[in-house]
Amino acid sequence: MGLWLTGYAILMFKIGVILTGVLLLAAYLVLLERKLLGRFQARIGPNRAGIFGLLQPIADGIKLLAKEDVMPRGAHRRIFLFAPAVVTGTALLTFAVVPMGPDLHLGGRKIPMVVTDMNVGLLYVFAMASLSVYGVVLGGWASDSKYAMLGSIRGAAQMISYELALGLSIVPVVMLAGSLSLVDIVQAQAGRPFVLVQPLAFVIFFVSAMAESKRIPFDLPEAEAELGSGYHTEYSGMRFGMFFLGEYVQIQVLGALTAVFFLGGWRGPFLPGPLWLLAKIVLVVTAMIWIRATLPRFRYDQLMDLGWKFLIPAALINIVITGFVMVGI
Amino acid sequence: MRKWVWIVHSLCTGFYTTLKHIFRGPATELYPEYKRPLPARSRARIILTADPDGRERCVACYLCSAACPVDCISMQAAENQQGRRYAAWFRINFGRCIYCGLCEEACPTSAIQLTPSFEHADRDIMKMVAEKADLQVNHCGKDGNYNFYDHAGVADAFRPKGGHANEAPPVNVRTNMP
Numbered sequence: 093m094g095l096w097l098t099g100y101a102i103l104m105f106k107i108g109v110i111l112t113g114v115l116l117l118a119a120y121l122v123l124l125e126r127k128l129l130g131r132f133q134a135r136i137g138p139n140r141a142g143i144f145g146l147l148q149p150i151a152d153g154i155k156l157l158a159k160e161d162v163m164p165r166g167a168h169r170r171i172f173l174f175a176p177a178v179v180t181g182t183a184l185l186t187f188a189v190v191p192m193g194p195d196l197h198l199g200g201r202k203i204p205m206v207v208t209d210m211n212v213g214l215l216y217v218f219a220m221a222s223l224s225v226y227g228v229v230l231g232g233w234a235s236d237s238k239y240a241m242l243g244s245i246r247g248a249a250q251m252i253s254y255e256l257a258l259g260l261s262i263v264p265v266v267m268l269a270g271s272l273s274l275v276d277i278v279q280a281q282a283g284r285p286f287v288l289v290q291p292l293a294f295v296i297f298f299v300s301a302m303a304e305s306k307r308i309p310f311d312l313p314e315a316e317a318e319l320g321s322g323y324h325t326e327y328s329g330m331r332f333g334m335f336f337l338g339e340y341v342q343i344q345v346l347g348a349l350t351a352v353f354f355l356g357g358w359r360g361p362f363l364p365g366p367l368w369l370l371a372k373i374v375l376v377v378t379a380m381i382w383i384r385a386t387l388p389r390f391r392y393d394q395l396m397d398l399g400w401k402f403l404i405p406a407a408l409i410n411i412v413i414t415g416f417v418m419v420g421i
Numbered sequence: 422m423r424k425w426v427w428i429v430h431s432l433c434t435g436f437y438t439t440l441k442h443i444f445r446g447p448a449t450e451l452y453p454e455y456k457r458p459l460p461a462r463s464r465a466r467i468i469l470t471a472d473p474d475g476r477e478r479c480v481a482c483y484l485c486s487a488a489c490p491v492d493c494i495s496m497q498a499a500e501n502q503q504g505r506r507y508a509a510w511f512r513i514n515f516g517r518c519i520y521c522g523l524c525e526e527a528c529p530t531s532a533i534q535l536t537p538s539f540e541h542a543d544r545d546i547m548k549m550v551a552e553k554a555d556l557q558v559n560h561c562g563k564d565g566n567y568n569f570y571d572h573a574g575v576a577d578a579f580r581p582k583g584g585h586a587n588e589a590p591p592v593n594v595r596t597n598m599p
Contacts, residue, residue, distance in 0.1 A: 386439045
């Protein structure tokens, strides 16, 4: 019983630390993005709240909490209220399988630096990514607005088509690591990160993950110019904040997964594991901000062409080649 | 193949361009900390200037009020002991003013002028209404040495007949008889 309680306490502690860290990081990634985007456009970015605008995320949070939560008259009440939680929740849940560092040994007890080491961790990640589509679709549908509806239809089409490329691009990594567990995948990169062995898979993964997170240049579901703001047009206050938060948590998930699958996860010299993971997440996010500052939005047919006619065939060819190389070796 | 070279090339150019801007530094001027000196002829708050003698220029001719497209200028004309017209009261509603400068163009005496000072926003709308005392200044504004009465051609206590600029001295019509 005592053992069980200790284990439970440790688990709760880990969950608490990860949730706090992820939410805090999400808030400050917004600031990082606004600052960096400003610099890319020869502006300054937010600098009024606190020094260097460091209190800006808190100010934004207070503003969102204090705003009125409006619901359209024709909206489907329950689904409308529920949809933002799906997006944020699934994004947060993905972090359960991301390994943060090597096992700790405290008082003769082995504490893995991951909330849960699932042997089907990868499938779990994709399951969560697929579920987050529901948040977008339900949110858009329940809003009873044509813009939200169009946005969510686009979102569903885009996320489902890019999920294929996303999944297929990871198959070579699984073949190399010989496991679906994220912990084992990081272990398999002890010698060299997989980005050196699988550059094509890395590119496909990164592009389709960006499409999955609905960011510029893949932000068709929330295209401001065409759809107001797409599937969350009708949301306001903290419910909009949940969508926003979910998006930034999803970006972190993306950074963490890119780090785990291709950049060696928490592995790195000198610094402790969690710091390396953090550094790699921030690196990936910075790259995404750079892409956002540079590329315009795709047209819908270009988006579908890129996914179905280029990324998926390329991923399939990559799997075949990897297979031949592995058998040859 | 050609297409691919083109795609990679345009991607690289794009990313290089944005990267360059990071090192260029921001072009933003932080407003309350740094106030850009505005050109003397930029149009903002309206003043009523004085002539070089220090007397008020405004002759209450209503031309500015008539020219104003948003009808934000109102006044009441009066006449003093020396026979000069002046505005008994003069009121500009800055809540309405669009700073177009038409009043300044219409003014025959250079009395009403727009200045570069623009920081007079207020939460209380009644504070946007400026009375004559708020508008009057004791300098000539942009028109340094123009005095309307030098050119008016109207004799008064300060300038007798022939005392105006470019005006010949009065002629005794009787000596000029043929």
